[in-house]
Each structure stands twice: as C-alpha cells, then as structure tokens.
Amino acid sequence: AEVNFSGYGRFGIGYVEDRTGDVDTVAVVTDADVTAETAEGVDTDDTILVSRFRLNIDGIVETDGGVRFEGRVRLQADEDAGNGEANSAGLNGARFSVIYGGLRVDAGNVAGAFDNGINYYGTEVGLELFAGQYSGVDYSFLGYSSTGSGANAVYVNYSVGDFSFGASYDQRTFAETAADGSDTVDADRWDIGAAYTFNNFSAEIIYGQTKSVGDLDKQSLTVLALGAEFGDFSGTLFVADDDVAAESRNGTAYGLSAAYNLGTATTLQFVYGDGSADDDLRQIAVGAIYDLGGGASLRGGIGTNKRGDGESVTQADFGAQFNF
Amino acid sequence: AEVNFSGYGRFGIGYVEDRTGDVDTVAVVTDADVTAETAEGVDTDDTILVSRFRLNIDGIVETDGGVRFEGRVRLQADEDAGNGEANSAGLNGARFSVIYGGLRVDAGNVAGAFDNGINYYGTEVGLELFAGQYSGVDYSFLGYSSTGSGANAVYVNYSVGDFSFGASYDQRTFAETAADGSDTVDADRWDIGAAYTFNNFSAEIIYGQTKSVGDLDKQSLTVLALGAEFGDFSGTLFVADDDVAAESRNGTAYGLSAAYNLGTATTLQFVYGDGSADDDLRQIAVGAIYDLGGGASLRGGIGTNKRGDGESVTQADFGAQFNF
Amino acid sequence: AEVNFSGYGRFGIGYVEDRTGDVDTVAVVTDADVTAETAEGVDTDDTILVSRFRLNIDGIVETDGGVRFEGRVRLQADEDAGNGEANSAGLNGARFSVIYGGLRVDAGNVAGAFDNGINYYGTEVGLELFAGQYSGVDYSFLGYSSTGSGANAVYVNYSVGDFSFGASYDQRTFAETAADGSDTVDADRWDIGAAYTFNNFSAEIIYGQTKSVGDLDKQSLTVLALGAEFGDFSGTLFVADDDVAAESRNGTAYGLSAAYNLGTATTLQFVYGDGSADDDLRQIAVGAIYDLGGGASLRGGIGTNKRGDGESVTQADFGAQFNF
Numbered sequence: 023a024e025v026n027f028s029g030y031g032r033f034g035i036g037y038v039e040d041r042t043g044d045v046d047t048v049a050v051v052t053d054a055d056v057t058a059e060t061a062e063g064v065d066t067d068d069t070i071l072v073s074r075f076r077l078n079i080d081g082i083v084e085t086d087g088g089v090r091f092e093g094r095v096r097l098q099a100d101e102d103a104g105n106g107e108a109n110s111a112g113l114n115g116a117r118f119s120v121i122y123g124g125l126r127v128d129a130g131n132v133a134g135a136f137d138n139g140i141n142y143y144g145t146e147v148g149l150e151l152f153a154g155q156y157s158g159v160d161y162s163f164l165g166y167s168s169t170g171s172g173a174n175a176v177y178v179n180y181s182v183g184d185f186s187f188g189a190s191y192d193q194r195t196f197a198e199t200a201a202d203g204s205d206t207v208d209a210d211r212w213d214i215g216a217a218y219t220f221n222n223f224s225a226e227i228i229y230g231q232t233k234s235v236g237d238l239d240k241q242s243l244t245v246l247a248l249g250a251e252f253g254d255f256s257g258t259l260f261v262a263d264d265d266v267a268a269e270s271r272n273g274t275a276y277g278l279s280a281a282y283n284l285g286t287a288t289t290l291q292f293v294y295g296d297g298s299a300d301d302d303l304r305q306i307a308v309g310a311i312y313d314l315g316g317g318a319s320l321r322g323g324i325g326t327n328k329r330g331d332g333e334s335v336t337q338a339d340f341g342a343q344f345n346f
Numbered sequence: 347a348e349v350n351f352s353g354y355g356r357f358g359i360g361y362v363e364d365r366t367g368d369v370d371t372v373a374v375v376t377d378a379d380v381t382a383e384t385a386e387g388v389d390t391d392d393t394i395l396v397s398r399f400r401l402n403i404d405g406i407v408e409t410d411g412g413v414r415f416e417g418r419v420r421l422q423a424d425e426d427a428g429n430g431e432a433n434s435a436g437l438n439g440a441r442f443s444v445i446y447g448g449l450r451v452d453a454g455n456v457a458g459a460f461d462n463g464i465n466y467y468g469t470e471v472g473l474e475l476f477a478g479q480y481s482g483v484d485y486s487f488l489g490y491s492s493t494g495s496g497a498n499a500v501y502v503n504y505s506v507g508d509f510s511f512g513a514s515y516d517q518r519t520f521a522e523t524a525a526d527g528s529d530t531v532d533a534d535r536w537d538i539g540a541a542y543t544f545n546n547f548s549a550e551i552i553y554g555q556t557k558s559v560g561d562l563d564k565q566s567l568t569v570l571a572l573g574a575e576f577g578d579f580s581g582t583l584f585v586a587d588d589d590v591a592a593e594s595r596n597g598t599a600y601g602l603s604a605a606y607n608l609g610t611a612t613t614l615q616f617v618y619g620d621g622s623a624d625d626d627l628r629q630i631a632v633g634a635i636y637d638l639g640g641g642a643s644l645r646g647g648i649g650t651n652k653r654g655d656g657e658s659v660t661q662a663d664f665g666a667q668f669n670f
Numbered sequence: 671a672e673v674n675f676s677g678y679g680r681f682g683i684g685y686v687e688d689r690t691g692d693v694d695t696v697a698v699v700t701d702a703d704v705t706a707e708t709a710e711g712v713d714t715d716d717t718i719l720v721s722r723f724r725l726n727i728d729g730i731v732e733t734d735g736g737v738r739f740e741g742r743v744r745l746q747a748d749e750d751a752g753n754g755e756a757n758s759a760g761l762n763g764a765r766f767s768v769i770y771g772g773l774r775v776d777a778g779n780v781a782g783a784f785d786n787g788i789n790y791y792g793t794e795v796g797l798e799l800f801a802g803q804y805s806g807v808d809y810s811f812l813g814y815s816s817t818g819s820g821a822n823a824v825y826v827n828y829s830v831g832d833f834s835f836g837a838s839y840d841q842r843t844f845a846e847t848a849a850d851g852s853d854t855v856d857a858d859r860w861d862i863g864a865a866y867t868f869n870n871f872s873a874e875i876i877y878g879q880t881k882s883v884g885d886l887d888k889q890s891l892t893v894l895a896l897g898a899e900f901g902d903f904s905g906t907l908f909v910a911d912d913d914v915a916a917e918s919r920n921g922t923a924y925g926l927s928a929a930y931n932l933g934t935a936t937t938l939q940f941v942y943g944d945g946s947a948d949d950d951l952r953q954i955a956v957g958a959i960y961d962l963g964g965g966a967s968l969r970g971g972i973g974t975n976k977r978g979d980g981e982s983v984t985q986a987d988f989g990a991q992f993n994f
Binding site for chain 1: 671672673727729730731732733734735737739740741742743760761762763764766768777778779818819820821822823824841843844845846847848849850851852854855857883884885886915
C-alpha cells in the first residue's frame with residue numbers, strides 16, 4: 023500500500039487573436055462599496071501568461087492474489103484563458119480502478135473508449151495542446167474531467183496479446199421540469215472500441231452513442247484511427263462520423279497528425295483536422311518540442327482555428343513543461 | 347518532522363429503496379441558454395455507483411522533550427447519494443494535536459467525547475457503514491467533519507492504565523437577528539466521558555449537553571456502552587438517553603452490534619439500533635467482510651431503516667475497500 | 671524530478687479587543703426551514719481559538735544543463751478571525767519558477783519586489799505575526815496569495831555577490847462598465863528593488879507603482895529598509911513614502927523591529943510601525959519565541975493597533991507552531 027504523487031508544471035506565453043473574456047469592472051477597484059461586478063465578452067490581451075500545475079494523487083494497494091486497486095484524485099490549477107488571470111487550484115472527482123492481468127475496470131470519474139483511444143488524439147500541438155486531428159468531432163463523449171467532478175461511470179478494458187477492447191457506460195438522469203419531484207428522463211451514454219497493433223502499425227475503431235433526451239434525437243460517433251511508427255517518424259490518420267444535435271455539425275470528420283524526431287532533442291509536429299459539415303472546426307498547426315533532459319522541455323506551436331465560414335483565428339504559444 | 351499520507355478508497359454498488367435526489371433538468375442539456383436548473387426530490391435510480399476517496403494529510407513534529415505535535419487536513423471525495431453522480435474532492439477544516447505520554451489535546455475541527463468513544467459506534471455494517479447501533483440517537487454532538495470546516499473546538503483525552511477520560515468544549519455564537527451588529531446568543535456544547543477496560547470487556551459512559559438557544563431548551567445525551575471480545579467474537583451493547591428539541595424523538599435509545607470471524611478471511615456482522623420515542627430511527631442490518639490481503643477487502647451489507655411509523659426502507663451495498 | 675511537501679501548523683489563543691464578525695442567526699438552528707442567514711459586524715468572543723495549517727506542494731525538475739524548474743501550490747486552512755469558527759482548507763493559485771545560477775524567474779501567483787524584500791517585513795510579532803514595522807504603508811503591492819488565486823504576473827530576481835535585484839510586472843485589465851463587451855482600462859502594476867549586504871548590515875530600496883485607473887490617480891510606494899545583525903541581536907529600520915487613493919493615508923511611513931536571543935532557546939521581539947498621515951495605522955508590539963526543538967516552538971505577543979484618531983485596540987496571542 024502506498025500513496026504516489028506525479029504530475030507536471032507548464033508555463034509560458036499564449037497568443038489568441040482577438041481574445042475575449044470576463045473581467046471585473048473598474049468600479050470593483052475605485053468604489054469601496056462594489057465587491058463583485060463583472061463584464062462578459064470583453065476584449066482582453068491577446069497575449070497572456072498561460073500555465074498549468076497538475077498533481078495526480080494515487081492511492082495504490084495490491085492484494086495477496088495480485089489484484090491491484092487504485093484510487094486517483096487530481097489537483098490542478100490553470101490560468102483563465104479568457105482574462106489572463108490565474109485561477110486557484112481545484113480538485114476533481116475520484117477515479118477507482120481494479121487491475122488484474124490484462125483486465126482493468128475503472129469506476130467514478132472515468133475516461134470512456136474514445137478518451138482511452140490509442141490513436142484518437144494522435145499528436146497534439148503546442149504547450150497547451152491547442153490543436154488536434156479530432157477538431158471536426160462535435161459529439162460529447164465520456165471523458166475524464168481534470169477540473170470537475172466528471173461522470174460517475176464505469177469503463178472496462180481488456181488486453182490480450184496485440185488486441186485490446188474497451189467499453190464504458192454512463193448512467194445519467196435528468197428532470198423533465200424544475201418542479202420538486204419532477205418526472206425524469208434517462209440520457210445514458212455508452213461506447214465500445216477495439217484496437218489492434220501489428221508490426222509498426224496500430225488500428226482502432228470506436229463507437230459510442232447517447233440516448234435521445236427530450237426533443238433531442240439519439241446522438242452517436244464512430245471513429246476509425248490508424249497509427250504508424252517508422253524510426254524517427256510517427257503519424258496518425260483519423261476518420262469519424264458524428265450524428266449530433268446541431269445539423270450543421272453532423273457528418274464526416276477527418277484529420278491527420280505527424281511527429282518527426284530531428285536529431286536527439288528536437289521533435290517537429292504537424293496537425294490537421296476538419297469536417298465535412300458546414301459548421302465544423304478546422305485546425306491546422308505546427309509545433310516543436312525541445313528536450314532539456316530530466317523531464318523538462320521547451321514547447322511551442324502556431325496554427326489557425328476556423329469554424330465553418332467564420333473568421334480564421336490564429337493561435338500560438340511557447341513555454342516550458344516539466345514532468346515530476 | 348515529516349508529512350505523512352494515508353487513507354482509503356472504496357467503490358461499489360449501493361441500493362436504497364425509492365431513492366430520491368436533486369437532478370439537473372433536461373433543459374440544461376437541450377437548451378443552450380440554460381446553464382443551471384435543478385429539480386429537488388426527484389425519483390432517481392435506486393441502484394447507483396457508490397464511492398469514497400479519502401486522503402489524510404498529516405504534518406508531524408516531535409520536540410526534543412518528546413512532545414508530539416500533529417496537524418491534519420483530510421481530502422475526500424464521495425458520490426452524491428441522491429442523484430448518483432460524482433462530487434469533486436474537497437478539503438476539510440484542520441485539526442491540531444499535542445500529545446505527551448497519555449495526554450492528548452486536540453484543537454480545531456475535533457471529535458468530542460462521543461465521536462471518540464471506544465464503543466459508541468460498535469460494528470457498523472456495509473461498504474458505506476450505513477447502519478449502526480446508535481440509530482435511535484438524535485442529539486447532535488461534536489463530531490469530526492470529513493467534508494466541512496467542522497467546529498473550532500477543543501478536546502482533551504487522558505489515558506492512565508486501563509482508564510481513559512475525554513472531554514470537549516465547543517464555543518458557539520449565534521446572532522439573534524440578521525441585522526448588522528445584532529445581539530448574540532451563546533449555544534456552547536460540551537461533553538465528557540470515561541472508559542474502563544478489564545479482561546475481555548470495556549465499558550464507557552459519556553454525557554454531553556448543548557446550551558439552550560432562543561426558544562430551544564437545553565439538549566443533552568447520556569450514553570452507556572459495553573464491549574466484549576472472546577476469540578473470534580466481538581460485540582457491543584448500547585443504551586442512551588437523549589433530550590432533544592423534537593419531543594417525538596426524546597427518550598431512550600438502545601442497540602447492539604456483533605462481529606464474528608468465520609475462518610481466516612471472512613467476518614460476519616450484525617447491527618440493531620432503535621429508540622423508545624415515537625419517531626426514532628430503527629436500523630437492522632447484516633453484513634460481511636472478506637479480506638483480500640494487502641489492505642484490500644470486499645464488503646457488503648443489507649438492512650432496513652424505519653423511522654417511527656414511516657415505511658421500512660431497504661438498503662444494501664457491495665464493493666471493495668482498499669486502505670493505503 | 672520529485673514532489674516535495676513542507677509547511678507548518680500553528681494553534682493557540684488569540685485576543686482582539688472588541689472583536690466583531692459575521693455569524694449565523696439563531697434561526698439557522700431553531701427553524702428547520704432556514705438554512706443560511708447571517709448577521710454582519712456582530713460582537714463576537716474577544717478570545718478565540720486561532721490556527722493555521724499550511725502545506726506547500728512543490729514539483730521540482732532539474733534539467734541536464736542544471737536549470738531548475740519548480741511549481742508550487744499551497745494548501746492552507748485558517749480560522750475565521752471574525753467569528754472564531756474554523757474554515758475549510760483551500761488551494762491557492764500556482765507559482766512557477768525557473769532557476770539557473772543567480773537568476774530566478776517566477777510566473778503566476780508570484781510575490782513582487784516588496785513581498786520578496788529581505789528587510790521589508792523585518793521581525794513580526796506574535797503567533798499570528800499580527801504586528802509589523804510596515805503598518806504605516808497603505809499601497810497594495812503585488813504579493814503572493816496563500817489563500818486565493820493571486821495575480822498572474824512575472825517576477826525576476828538576479829543575485830551576484832553581495833548584490834541582488836528584483837522586479838515584477840503584473841498585467842491587469844478592468845472593464846469600464848458591467849455591460850457585455852465593455853471597453854477596458856489597464857491598471858498594470860510593476861515594482862523594482864535592489865539589495866546590498868555588507869559585513870553585518872543589509873540595505874534595500876524598492877519602488878513600485880500602479881497605473882491610474884478610472885478616476886483614481888497613479889499610486890506608488892518607495893521603501894528604504896536597513897538590517898543589522900550583531901551576535902544575538904538583529905534589527906531593521908524602515909522608511910517609506912506611499913502615494914495612494916486615500917489622501918488621509920498618503921505620506922511617510924516608518925518603523926523598526928528588533929529581536930534578541932536570550933540564552934539558547936528564547937527570542938524576544940519588538941516592533942514599532944507608524945506613518946505621518948492622519949489615518950495611518952500605528953502598531954506597537956512585543957513578543958517572545960521559545961524553541962522546543964525539532965521544529966516546534968511556543969510563541970506569543972501583545973500589542974496595540976491604532977488607526978489615525980481611532981481607538982487603540984489591544985491584540986495578543988499565544989500558542990505553538992511546528993514546522994514540517
């Protein structure tokens with residue numbers, strides 16, 4: 023039985039074209055009687071100090087029979103990306119795991135089959151990982167929450183040889199109205215996926231759906247993702263089909279990501295993500311990582327975000343990350 | 347000087363007949379403009395995923411003269427027992443201790459003489475400890491708060507040979523009205539107890555009272571609890587007299603609990619608690635613990651809760667606990 | 671790469687003449703329907719249980735080239751000094767550091783040049799450090815926040831031989847009105863300081879200013895502080911000039927502090943702080959520390975606080991502190 027601590031810190035400069043956020047009014051400073059008055063959607067500094075402090079707290083027990091139990095709570099502090107001020111650190115919802123041989127069962131604030139996917143995220147770009155190949159996806163799948171309570175769900179993973187299977191189930195209940203004792207509606211979510219690794223390649227397919235709730239139809243997402251590694255090169259290909267509430271975001275999403283090790287310390291990165299729907303988000307970005315040794319690195323990226331016919335927004339960042 | 351970490355995780359399935367709770371409305375999901383709308387007392391799933399993650403953070407110093415100073419803050423996450431969703435972890439109020447020989451003084455978020463009683467709780471049943479011999483007690487004594495700030499009180503314990511004595515004092519002030527500068531009323535609480543261990547038996551008597559406040563009379567609680575251990579059997583007997591605000595809950599409370607080790611790994615449990623008042627809570631439950639070694643165990647229980655002439659409510663749970 | 675924990679606990683008795691605070695109303699206790707009703711500025715107990723639990727959580731990485739990266743989050747619980755009840759522990763905003771040779775750069779929830787000053791605080795008196803030589807200063811400089819998110823700022827320190835230089839910059843934006851998309855006003859703060867150590871003396875000068883915001887003029891603070899150590903004696907002299915919003919608090923501030931080691935375990939302390947402005951705060955206090963070894967000590971102080979022509983308020987405390 024032991025308690026383990028791990029995590030990382032990262033900090034640097036982040037730029038977002040025409041950044042907006044919620045800021046306190048001048049009155050909070052100049053008028054002693056005003057303690058909290060905020061304006062939303064205000065033009066703030068495009069370039070701010072970005073940062074994250076993440077600490078994983080893991081309680082670990084192994085039984086006489088070799089079954090491993092784990093409990094995790096995460097402590098995390100991020101800057102407020104809107105107004106550039108700091109946030110206090112917070113704690114998230116707990117995740118519990120039982121692990122035995124190739125079988126793993128997670129309960130509580132868990133990641134589902136998508137969030138656990140080996141090629142779903144591919145290479146993400148920037149100190150803040152602000153761009154990814156999945157940008158065209160609009161389905162809200164079960165994900166691990168680092169700063170909130172998360173879902174109270176179950177995820178099962180089984181690995182045997184080169185195969186692995188994962189599936190999650192998230193029971194959710196909503197009230198029809200805000201009246202006490204209101205009738206309820208179920209909006210359960212589930213997902214299931216399989217991955218296969220062969221030689222230098224890996225392939226995975228994942229499907230998930232959310233039950234129809236109120237006047238919202240059933241929503242779903244199917245993802246096919248391929249990965250490859252050859253020497254200093256690694257890359258992923260991503261195709262997905264999402265069926266979500268917003269018609270203008272339905273349809274195919276696709277993307278690719280690549281990383282290349284240039285010499286011993288530098289890694290170059292490229293990400294492209296888009297979708298076929300009128301209002302999907304397109305992301306194109308390049309990045310670089312320079313390894314300082316000991317778990318520290320310099321990282322940065324630059325790219326553009328463009329949703330549908332909206333304006334293209336340039337985003338860039340640069341800074342240091344250190345893993346402890 | 348050192349910082350120590352300890353705690354436990356537990357998770358499993360919990361059943362409460364006709365469970366109700368507070369849940370978000372469908373509008374929160376289907377209407378982008380609605381961010382927080384909740385319905386109270388809604389019928390939720392009777393069977394939910396129950397869990398707790400508890401981490402004790404202890405700062406410990408020992409002086410050259412052998413006086414030990416301790417400070418403790420607890421980090422804890424529990425599921426929301428009403429709606430079955432997860433809660434984020436939180437921090438409680440700090441407790442400070444000075445320990446020298448048989449003398450211990452606690453200050454801050456402390457447990458009083460009842461909460462520190464050696465036989466008060468007896469054996470509690472279930473993964474969630476949902477049933478206890480004390481169910482007929484309605485007096486609100488000074489207890490350690492795992493998820494809130496707790497009281498800012500003082501507890502003293504002194505042990506000599508087979509005797510131990512404990513007493514607490516909690517200074518509390520309330521305002522008569524909500525007006526600024528309102529007059530105040532004291533509602534101090536105190537309790538005192540003594541315990542004696544002899545051969546296979548232990549006996550304790552504890553008394554506590556809360557000052558009359560507003561139109562509430564003085565409230566009090568007296569407890570007599572006996573414990574016995576013979577080989578694989580242990581048990582406790584509990585008798586109490588409480589004088590509280592609600593007439594219908596005044597009077598005698600009584601109960602018993604027992605545990606029996608069946609073989610090397612299994613423990614069977616039984617709990618009964620009730621009271622003489624019209625509206626006291628009766629709990630009857632049986633449970634079992636199966637030791638997996640290394641600090642992990644499987645636990646479960648089943649029982650009924652019945653308050654006064656209300657309906658009997660069945661409760662059950664099953665899951666794993668692992669201590670780290 | 672490692673995660674380090676350190677901190678301290680302290681607890682004892684604190685007295686403030688005519689203490690007032692916010693307390694719950696009796697109705698919260700006596701009326702089941704009332705859950706939160708508070709009265710402000712109520713006369714509370716002058717003598718309360720004071721306490722603090724502080725835990726620093728440091729993630730530390732050193733690169734192959736000897737550059738040190740640190741991230742810190744602090745967990746802290748304090749009593750509510752108004753009503754004498756306990757507060758739950760909380761987490762503050764994160765601070766990030768890069769250290770290489772004599773150069774240190776902090777980002778996030780940082781301390782500025784004043785808060786990092788070697789003689790700014792001098793000796794502070796009491797278990798709670800309730801009196802200091804700087805009491806006449808009313809300028810709000812960039813300080814490290816132990817219980818809030820703090821500023822998201824940058825501080826740079828460079829030490830070479832007996833010299834050290836420090837400077838901070840805090841970018842702050844306020845909205846002119848509470849309307850969405852309101853125009854903004856900058857209220858950036860910066861400060862800069864230098865310190866020199868020679869033989870038994872140290873001298874530092876620090877200047878800081880805050881940009882004019884709304885109808886508030888530019889505010890500023892200049893501090894000159896000297897320190898000396900001779901055998902068992904140490905002392906500091908403090909002179910400052912602050913230009914703040916309140917005319918009645920503008921002008922010169924001055925003070926001194928001294929500590930004397932009496933024998934091997936006892937330290938006596940004296941603090942005096944005042945200002946030339948009509949409404950400045952004067953503090954005079956004496957204190958003592960008795961070392962118990964192992965990082966524990968008994969501490970206490972007594973003094974008076976007097977703002978302008980207001981009444982003199984006596985404050986005193988006594989208790990134990992233990993560093994872990």
